[in-house]
Each structure stands twice: as structure tokens, then as C-alpha cells.
Amino acid sequence: MTVAVEPEVNAETARSIGLTEEEYERLRKILGRDPNWTELGITSALWSEHCSYKSSKIYLREFPTEGPHVLQGPGENAGVVDIGHGWVAVFKMESHNHPSFIEPYQGSMTGVGGILRDIFTMGARPIACMDALRFGEIDAPRMRFLIDGVVRGIGGYGNCMGIPTVGGETGFHRCYNGNILVNAFALGVARHDRVFHARASGAGNPVLYVGSRTGRDGIHGATMASESFDKESEQKRPTVQVGDPFTEKVLLEACLEAMRTGAIVAIQDMGAAGLTSSTFEMAGRGGTGLHLDLDKVPLRQPGLTPYEMMLSESQERMVLVAKKGREEEVEKVFRRWGLEVADIGEITTTGRAVLTWQGETAADVPIQPLTEEAPVYRRPVAEPADLAERWRAPEVPQPADPREALERLLATPEFASKRWIWQQYDHTVRTNTVQGPGGDAAVLLLKGTPSGLAMTCDVNPVYCSFDPRRGGAQAVAEAVRNLACVGAEPVGLTDCLNFGNPERPEISWQFREVVRGMSEACRTLSVPVISGNVSFYNETEGASIYPTPAVAMVGVIPDLSNLPDPWFQCAGDRIVLLGEDRSEFGGSAYLRLLHDLEQGRPPEVDLDAELRLARLLRGLVARGLIHTAHDLSEGGFLISLAEACFGRRPLGARVEFPLAGADLFSETQGRAIVACAPAALDRVLQAAEEAGVPAREIGETGGDELVVKSGGEILSAPVSRLHEIWSTALPKALGL
Amino acid sequence: MIGKSVKARVTVYPRREILDPQGKAIRDALTRVGFPGVGDVRAGKSFEISLDAADPRTAEGQLREMCEKLLANTVVEDYSVELLAESAESGIRP
Amino acid sequence: MIGKSVKARVTVYPRREILDPQGKAIRDALTRVGFPGVGDVRAGKSFEISLDAADPRTAEGQLREMCEKLLANTVVEDYSVELLAESAESGIRP
Amino acid sequence: MKCGVVVFPGSNCDHDVYHVLKHVLEQEVTFLWHQDDTLKGSDLVVLPGGFAYGDYLRAGALAALSPVTGAVKQHAEAGGLVLGICNGFQVLLEAGLLPGAMRRNENLRFQCLDVHLRAERTDLPFTHKLKPGQVLRLPIAHAEGNYEDSPARLDALEANGQVVFRYCEPDGRVTPESNPNGAARNIAGITNVGGNVLGLMPHPERCSEAVLGNTDGLALFASAVEAGSRHLQSAGAVR
Numbered sequence A: 001m002t003v004a005v006e007p008e009v010n011a012e013t014a015r016s017i018g019l020t021e022e023e024y025e026r027l028r029k030i031l032g033r034d035p036n037w038t039e040l041g042i043t044s045a046l047w048s049e050h051c052s053y054k055s056s057k058i059y060l061r062e063f064p065t066e067g068p069h070v071l072q073g074p075g076e077n078a079g080v081v082d083i084g085h086g087w088v089a090v091f092k093m094e095s096h097n098h099p100s101f102i103e104p105y106q107g108s109m110t111g112v113g114g115i116l117r118d119i120f121t122m123g124a125r126p127i128a129c130m131d132a133l134r135f136g137e138i139d140a141p142r143m144r145f146l147i148d149g150v151v152r153g154i155g156g157y158g159n160c161m162g163i164p165t166v167g168g169e170t171g172f173h174r175c176y177n178g179n180i181l182v183n184a185f186a187l188g189v190a191r192h193d194r195v196f197h198a199r200a201s202g203a204g205n206p207v208l209y210v211g212s213r214t215g216r217d218g219i220h221g222a223t224m225a226s227e228s229f230d231k232e233s234e235q236k237r238p239t240v241q242v243g244d245p246f247t248e249k250v251l252l253e254a255c256l257e258a259m260r261t262g263a264i265v266a267i268q269d270m271g272a273a274g275l276t277s278s279t280f281e282m283a284g285r286g287g288t289g290l291h292l293d294l295d296k297v298p299l300r301q302p303g304l305t306p307y308e309m310m311l312s313e314s315q316e317r318m319v320l321v322a323k324k325g326r327e328e329e330v331e332k333v334f335r336r337w338g339l340e341v342a343d344i345g346e347i348t349t350t351g352r353a354v355l356t357w358q359g360e361t362a363a364d365v366p367i368q369p370l371t372e373e374a375p376v377y378r379r380p381v382a383e384p385a386d387l388a389e390r391w392r393a394p395e396v397p398q399p400a401d402p403r404e405a406l407e408r409l410l411a412t413p414e415f416a417s418k419r420w421i422w423q424q425y426d427h428t429v430r431t432n433t434v435q436g437p438g439g440d441a442a443v444l445l446l447k448g449t450p451s452g453l454a455m456t457c458d459v460n461p462v463y464c465s466f467d468p469r470r471g472g473a474q475a476v477a478e479a480v481r482n483l484a485c486v487g488a489e490p491v492g493l494t495d496c497l498n499f500g501n502p503e504r505p506e507i508s509w510q511f512r513e514v515v516r517g518m519s520e521a522c523r524t525l526s527v528p529v530i531s532g533n534v535s536f537y538n539e540t541e542g543a544s545i546y547p548t549p550a551v552a553m554v555g556v557i558p559d560l561s562n563l564p565d566p567w568f569q570c571a572g573d574r575i576v577l578l579g580e581d582r583s584e585f586g587g588s589a590y591l592r593l594l595h596d597l598e599q600g601r602p603p604e605v606d607l608d609a610e611l612r613l614a615r616l617l618r619g620l621v622a623r624g625l626i627h628t629a630h631d632l633s634e635g636g637f638l639i640s641l642a643e644a645c646f647g648r649r650p651l652g653a654r655v656e657f658p659l660a661g662a663d664l665f666s667e668t669q670g671r672a673i674v675a676c677a678p679a680a681l682d683r684v685l686q687a688a689e690e691a692g693v694p695a696r697e698i699g700e701t702g703g704d705e706l707v708v709k710s711g712g713e714i715l716s717a718p719v720s721r722l723h724e725i726w727s728t729a730l731p732k733a734l735g736l
Numbered sequence B, C: 001m002i003g004k005s006v007k008a009r010v011t012v013y014p015r016r017e018i019l020d021p022q023g024k025a026i027r028d029a030l031t032r033v034g035f036p037g038v039g040d041v042r043a044g045k046s047f048e049i050s051l052d053a054a055d056p057r058t059a060e061g062q063l064r065e066m067c068e069k070l071l072a073n074t075v076v077e078d079y080s081v082e083l084l085a086e087s088a089e090s091g092i093r094p
Numbered sequence D: 001m002k003c004g005v006v007v008f009p010g011s012n013c014d015h016d017v018y019h020v021l022k023h024v025l026e027q028e029v030t031f032l033w034h035q036d037d038t039l040k041g042s043d044l045v046v047l048p049g050g051f052a053y054g055d056y057l058r059a060g061a062l063a064a065l066s067p068v069t070g071a072v073k074q075h076a077e078a079g080g081l082v083l084g085i086c087n088g089f090q091v092l093l094e095a096g097l098l099p100g101a102m103r104r105n106e107n108l109r110f111q112c113l114d115v116h117l118r119a120e121r122t123d124l125p126f127t128h129k130l131k132p133g134q135v136l137r138l139p140i141a142h143a144e145g146n147y148e149d150s151p152a153r154l155d156a157l158e159a160n161g162q163v164v165f166r167y168c169e170p171d172g173r174v175t176p177e178s179n180p181n182g183a184a185r186n187i188a189g190i191t192n193v194g195g196n197v198l199g200l201m202p203h204p205e206r207c208s209e210a211v212l213g214n215t216d217g218l219a220l221f222a223s224a225v226e227a228g229s230r231h232l233q234s235a236g237a238v239r
């Protein structure tokens, strides 16, 4: 049995575990003495970027977080919105980028496990997951291994838990070669009056530990997530955490059952910085103190020090505060599910955390100063010097043959069908999935009601890197558009803001601008931000990723009976193009993927136009006027039109498009394709006119060819061939 | 390249310090069905590989390389390599 | 029951007549990543079990019983049991 | 008639099956806890999908040893109706209630998609509402659905007419392309000699309501419920 030898405490050793000179001094002032090693470790975890949001706080305040539906905004484990019929939705998204780069399978598994615990600690039953993934170029070192591991891990966890993964996003760009992004979203539902909070109260109430035993896994994961990558990351390997979805499934059922006993005061999962953040945050929120007897913490192997116990990130663990005298009721439930329960301490009124171990005091620190009053930084901000140059309008080469251009785009991993990925995810379990992966937004049935839940995941990192403000707004706008295509009214969004090192002024500028862009869009489109997560330090050897604010938005569909498909349903339907067509190629996929050119300011985002379009689409769906709705986004008109031909039974179309050549791929925002029965056409056009949305009939569905007249040219291709290219490209690129 | 066929067994186990949920589940099950004497159980993988190699030393080198490259995930797993008697048939019998 | 702790290794392999998709996949992968010399690969499981038993023979008996009852599915799998060097202490080492 | 849905730790389709039996077919349904050795008088017992005991070691292996599985065995031997879906099928194999074994999917990946099944037996309690050769579209979601047994035992299985469902094309042709997991002879579902125990990999409970866009699965539950009720009546008549 080994006991780690603890280094002496000084500014040096403090830095070695992530505390700056100033932060170390701040801690000494708070304590009025030198901290011991355990206290230092606890503080470095609590004050890590990951736990304290010290560099992002001042900007996140700009988000609109209130709305008619919002019951709980940011600050809890997850946000809560009212979705009607007495139900609430609880959702959040979180990153697990660094662990997934080191060990993709376990990293993505534990990412999903963590976000699911955030949901069921709130008393909600998880019913859906999504995953937003960003990989590097497929031929980059380790990339195939990373892709395979991440996809297996996300499936491995959700499939075992029996929670469908119904949507997500997958992008590929060289900026992620050395730092992939794995962002996991989860949503749960609960009855209005059944929502739980992680707010400790009641002096003398026992603190219970449930779930897996504590090992040395993931010690300093939180600080690791707050550092850049370098060769040493290899040495950080022992911090890899192993997920056990089976234990989590049992933990889920036991927690929901135990909450029904009414004997639980507060409950909190052990995520980053495990026992430390869970107990301190619970007590911090409740303004109480607590005493922990570390000899009672269940250990997987003997010999862990207080430092290790407090910082271990062993998975599938929870702490809860029970009502004094009713411990038995709670413990019975967990034992019935075969889980270990340990009474490890109690709530006090001192406002301090006192940890005892082997008859001695292992730590004694004031809680609030370490949690609520963690350091906050306003980092220097600087706009990139070459911004004007980057915004210079690009030369747009005309395609020699638009059909060939279309086929080449459909063959890129970026545009290829992501079926190979989501077919490895159980997306039908729980029997709520009305529309799974493959459409604009996933649609879930809200059992026992006529209505449904819709969710989508969007962001365009190239836009964000060329104009963070527009990019941030565009991500929100596209999400609203995707929801509108299934007739859903947004009720809230959660995000995962993935950025480089905030100590670099340009990165802090990117962050500020993205948050502003998102906030403007959220206000105009009235979508509150109810939860989220920030992941900084996504850079390798000085090369930082593009700013990637993954947006996950949730909406409510009042009535599912008129749900349109994202693809063409039947021959003879009239196709209508909504929105305005302009020639906009800044940061476009056409230039990037066909001409290896990233240049120019991304397309303008007209939020009022987006609002009009979304209202129109929701109206058309509600009135049952349309069979098909699919939005235009990356790749523009021709890509979306082709995608609309790729239904369960591929179906062709003949259309006429006002603009010609490269403009078929222009990425002008605020557009969508709808298809309707001939008899409904007039009412559709009428509705568009009343909504103030430009609309024109461009053709009709049918046949097995895609035929597009634009300018003088005629493009025509067999849908079967296009579909073959699109559906096989990803496995081919992966060498399978 | 001409060489004789060597038979080897590669064993891959989760690293000691790392959680082994499968081993734990099996241990619990064994205890439940009447093997109270069971202590620790670790669940790993075993590969029986026959390969052509000039000599045992080259073979062993290649096998270790296979582990590093493919058979083991050294972030979470340890591996060991043993060369079996060169008989064509495996050591496994019911 | 008092007894010393025995350490054993149980190995489970798919039966020869049953096709082994995993073994085949691994063989193909190994050939792809530059091990042309690889012939047949069989992918099985390995369990390291420590148990208290009066003596090695009882231990082996119990282990075979565990295989029949749980560790192997004899419809498609064969197993073998080997006792490893005994170690006084049982249970988990950190 | 009384239906029981078994709940192992790690079962995750238990509520889905419960929902269909209770709210779509309006039957009396109870959950059966893995540690109980009674079936609470259930006439039809369903072992649902999921990852019982985490599916560690082999899918279904640990669950096959739990007390409730013993009770299910007795029920089956007495001629009672037993339906194993996906993980439930794997448990029935491991428990020896059905012959053969599951191996990992040929491509070694979890696969979730709609497949087509051809009904080879339509005279069983679970299938009598189907037409001979009828083709159904059902979702699968599993990593170990690669059914295996020795050629001799597979021949016996065929000879006894124990093969109930095969993976096939939409038009009913049984082809290698329509086989999603490498299962021997495209076998998706089998029964015991008595015909009162059915195991299948696809999930009928996931396509038993119009709102989900597919009701092909409902016939299996409806058949079982009707057969069970008929059996009860005749039993009553005898008394």
C-alpha cells in the first residue's frame, strides 16, 4: 500500500497545480495562515477556470437568461423550462475535449455520464442526448482512432443507459487536428413540483455518499481542463477516468426513487473536482458549513490521502443531504439497487468546511470565500490586427460544371451523411422518437400530450473565426431556423463555448464578440440562455482552435399531427423557396472545400428577417399546409435541395433558380425550402406575403433526377447517384 | 520473408490503478452464485496469434509492437506477451 | 473457511468451429498496419481470479465450476484454467 | 390477462414494453424484480431489452443466474408464455431456455436501424395474427445479435421449425445484404420446441403506435395477449 508523499506548500508548488502567485496570496489572506497541501489542492480545483469561470463570468452576464418559460436559469446543475401540460424540461451541454483527446472512448463516455448526472440530480428523467463533435482532418495523426473511439464511447454510454441519442453535429477542420471537441447535451423531463436543487440546509442533517467507490482516477481533471495541451499531456495520463454506464443506470433509478421519499434535502453529482466541488458548491449555495469524516469515504483501493479523496474524479458518484432521522428510508432505496451508501458527515452552521481524517483535522476552510467569491478576471482584449484583410471580399471562381461541384461537396466528410455515426447510437429507445437523427431537428413525443419537443445543435466555426460576433448570432439564428422547420417554438438554449487560451487578448476578444453576437440574437429571437459551459485552453503547441460556440436549442411543438419531413414526401408537390437570395461567400464551404480558400466576412445575419421566417414556418406547420421543410445553411441552396431529395425513398425534383453558377452555393442566411400539395400552394404564398417573407415557387417534386435550371445552364443528375455519393462518403473516408 | 510459424499469446489487462467495472461485476456475480472464496477478479483480453518470424526474438519484438499499435490501449491497459510451444495446436482445451 | 489465497488465470476462447468475427477483424487490421506475417488470430477473454481455497486441487475444481456456470458459454466457447504462483495476500493492491 | 415485465438492474426497455401492454393493449401489467423468485401470477412474461447487469462478461450471462430467471424457467416448462426481446432474448439463450448463443455483430459495432423480417411461423401464440411469409419492418438496436450455433444444431432448429423470423429484403427475399449482424441463416427470432417461448432481436415495442410512424410490432403483443386470454378461457371451461 502506497501513500503519496506530499510536497511542501509554497508559491512554487501552488503554481504546479494551477494557482497563480496572486491566487496563492489571496488564499493565504482568506485563511490568515499558510494552507496545507489538502487545502491548496481544494482551492486550486475550486478556482480552476473549469469550476470558477473566472475569465468568462463578466461576459456571460450579458446573456438574456429570463423568459416566460424559464423556471431556473444558469447557476444550478442544469436549466429548467416550462414545456406545458405540467411538465418541465431540464437540459444542459458540457465539454469533455481534453480527456477525449487523450483517451477517446473513456473520455467521451465519461462526458456523457457527467452531463446525464447533471440532469437527474435535478430530479428529471433523462429522455434524450445530443453530441456536438469537431474532429480534425481525417488523415491527421490519430484522427481515425479518435473518431472511432469517441463515437463508440458516446454510443457505449447512452445505449447502456437506455437514453436515445437523437441528434448532434459533426464537423471536420484542420484547426482541430491537435484538439478535438466533444460536447455532450442531455435533456430530462420532470413534473413541475418535482424539481430538485443542490442547496444544502439544516444543521445536523447527514451528508450521504452513494455510488462507486473512490479511486485515484482523474485527480486534477478540472485543472487539466484548464490548461493548454503540450507534450506533457502525455504524462497526465493517470488522470484518465473510466466510465461504468451500468452503475450510472442503477444510480439514476435509485436517485429518482429516493427523491420520491421526500427524505432528501439536496443532492449533487460529483463531477469535475469530485467530492470538493460537489460538497463545497452545495454548502456554498445554501450558505451552510459542513463537516466531513474522510475515514468514512468508500475507497476502491487503500491508502488514498485526503488530498486524493477530495480531488478524485472517480465516476458515478453522488453526495446528498438527507433529513436527519430519515437516513434509513434513503439508504434502503440505494441498497435495494445494489449501491453502496456511506454517511460521511453532516451540515453545520459554521460556514466552514472541516475535514477530519485519522483523528486529525485535514482541512478547515471558509466555504463562501472559496466558492461564491472565487477570483474574477477581466482579461486584456485585442481585435486581431489583420481583421480588415480577413474581411476583404474573396474572389469567387465560377464552377466549370455545377453538377461536378455538387458531387464533390457531397463527397466531403463535412457534407456527407453522418449515418455511420448515429447508426451506432440507440435513437429509438424509450419510444418517444418521432424524428431521430438525419433531419433539421430531432422531434420527441411528450407522452400523454399532443405536443412534442424539438432539439437541434448548431454552429459554424469558420464564420466565428472570421467574425465572432456574426458567427455567434448565426449559430443562434440557424438553431431557431432548424426548430422552425419542424414547427417548434424555442423555449431556451444551452451552449458549450469552446475557445483557446483566454490569456491571449485575441482569444478574449473572440469570446466577448461571440457572446455579444449570441446575446443580440437571443434577445431579438427571444430565446433565453438557461445553462451552458465554457471550455478554454483548447490549443496545442500555441495553435488554438477556431472559436466554437456550440449551441443546443430546445423548442416545443404544440401539436405533432402536422409534422413535415425534412425531405420530399411525394411526387407532384410544389417547391417554394423562402427568403432572399444574395451572393455571399465569406467563410463559405464552397470556397473552403473546393478552392481551399478561407476569406471574407461571413454572411450577414438579419435577425428580424430570421424572426419573420421562423414565424412563417411555424405557422405553415401548425396549419398543416406543408409536407416538407428544410433550411438552407452551409453549402447553400443546391446542397439543401439535394438533401431534400434523400428521403427514405429518394425522390427527384425539377426547379428553376434565379441566380446562376457559384451562387447556387451562396450561404445567404434566412432561407428555407418548403414543399406542399398543389392545392395548398396559394395559401403558402399568401401566408409568406402576410409574414413579409420573400417567397417564390421554383418547381415541383418527382422523377428520379434532380434538375436545376439556373441562368442559361441546366444541371441534371440521377438522385440515386447523388445519394450513393453522399451516403457512402464518410465510411469511405474512414477507410471502412 | 521465409521463417517458421510462431504461436504466441498476448494478454491485455486494465491497468491496476484503473477501475475495472467488468471484473467487479463478475466478482459480485460469482459471490452471488455460491463462490464466497472469490477475492479480486480482473477481466482482460487474450489473443492467440500465429505469425511467421525469422526467430523468437523478432517475433516477440513484433508482438510488442502490435500491442503498442493496436492490441492494447496503453493509456488504460497493460499487456504481456508469451511465446507458446511451436505446436500448431493451441493450449486451450475444455 | 480458512485457506490460503490462490491466484489463477482462466482463459476463454471461441470454439474452433465457430467463426470469430473479432479475431478476423484484428487479423485484417494487423495486416493493414504492417504485420504481413500474421496468420490466424483468435480473440478470447482472460480472467485473473484470486480465491481462498483449502488447496490447489479444490481451487482448480471450483474454477472449472465457475467456467461451466458463468465464465464460459460452452455452446460456443472453450476454456482453460491455470493456477499461478500463489500469493499470501488476496484482494486488491493499489 | 396478467402480464409481467421483468426488471433486471440495467434493463432499459422495461417501461417501453409496459407502455404497450398497459396503454395500447390495456392489459393488466406488473413489473417483476430480478431478486424475486415469483412471477406474481403472470400469464405472459416479457424479458425486455437493455443491458442487464451491464451485459458484462457476455450479454445476458449474469442475468441468467438471477432468481427471477429461475421462476421464468419453471413458467416456461409449464407451458407459460415467455417473450424475450433483444437483451431478453440473450438472457433466454444464456439461461438455456432457447438453443444457440449470441456473438458480437459481424462489424463489431452497435447498430440501430430499421430491418425487415419475414415471418416463418404464423401458428404460434406470438405470431398467429400474422400472415404466412408476411414481412414486417422493425427497429434493431444491439451490439450482440450475431446468432450462432453448430451447423448440426442449426439444421435441427430448422427441421423443428423453430426459426420464427429471418432478416430479409422489403420484398421478403432472404439475402446476405439484409442481414444486419451476421446471424447464422439470417435468424432474427426463434422459439422453443413447445412454441411457448419466443426470443427475437428486433424491438416490436418500438413500433406499436401510429404516432411513431410504424405499428408493425403490435401484432406480436396482440397475438400473445389473445392467445393467453383464449388459453385462460379454455382452462376456465375445463374447471
Ligand SMILES: Nc1ncnc2c1ncn2[C@@H]1O[C@H](COP(=O)(O)OP(=O)(O)O)[C@@H](O)[C@H]1O
Binding pocket: A130, A131, A132, A133, A165, A166, A167, A168, A169, A170, A418, A421, A422, A436, A437, A438, A439, A440, A441, A457, A458, A482, A633, A634
Ligand atoms: N454526432 C452526431 N450525432 C447524432 N446525430 C448527428 C451527429 N452529427 C450529425 N448528426 C445528424 O445529422 C444531421 C445533419 O447534421 P447537420 O449537417 O448539422 O444538419 P444542419 O446543417 O441542418 O444543422 C442532423 O439531423 C444531425 O442530428
Ligand SMILES: [Mg+2]
Binding pocket: A168, A169, A456, A457, A458, A459
Ligand atoms: Mg446542425
